[in-house]
Amino acid sequence: MADMRIEQALSEMRAIGAQQSQGQQEEGTPPLEDFSQMLEKAVEQVNEQQVASGELKKAYMSGEDVPLTDVMVASQEAKLSFEAMKEVRNHFLKAYREIANMKI
Structure with a gap:
């Protein structure tokens, strides 16, 4: 039935x-767009922000003409995007666990 x-x-x-x-x-x-492609693009964007932030930090530390405010803003943007990505991942894992534990 x-x-x-x-x-x-x-x-x-x-x-x-x-x-x-x-x-x-x-x-x-x-x-x-395929979900996996969309997720891959989002991870790549977060990675690009992390790399750009690291490059700005290196440029500032080596004495190049980079404003400290630009370095701090890029650093905070990279941090926030990474934290947001982690939260999305945590929600996906939680949903996956709930589905996996469902009784059929």
């Missing part, structure tokens, strides 16, 4: 997904 309900729910979800993909193609909108 429960298997029939699960199969019915899955078929309904597949039908809705097919309708959405057809609607998206008809409207001429670009296809949705």
Whole structure:
């Protein structure tokens, strides 16, 4: 009985997904970006901010003409973006654990 309900729910979800993909193609909108690609881009952006911050720090420490305010702002931006990425990761892990612990 429960298997029939699960199969019915899955078929309904597949039908809705097919309708959405057809609607998206008809409207001429670009296809949705793959989640893994989106996540990879976000991690790359955080890494770029970390690298840029490190380069500004090195330039300031070597005596180049870099304002201290620019160094501090870049450092704080890199720190905040890294902390935000960690929080997103923690939420994903929490959701994954909840799904993994679900009884079917």
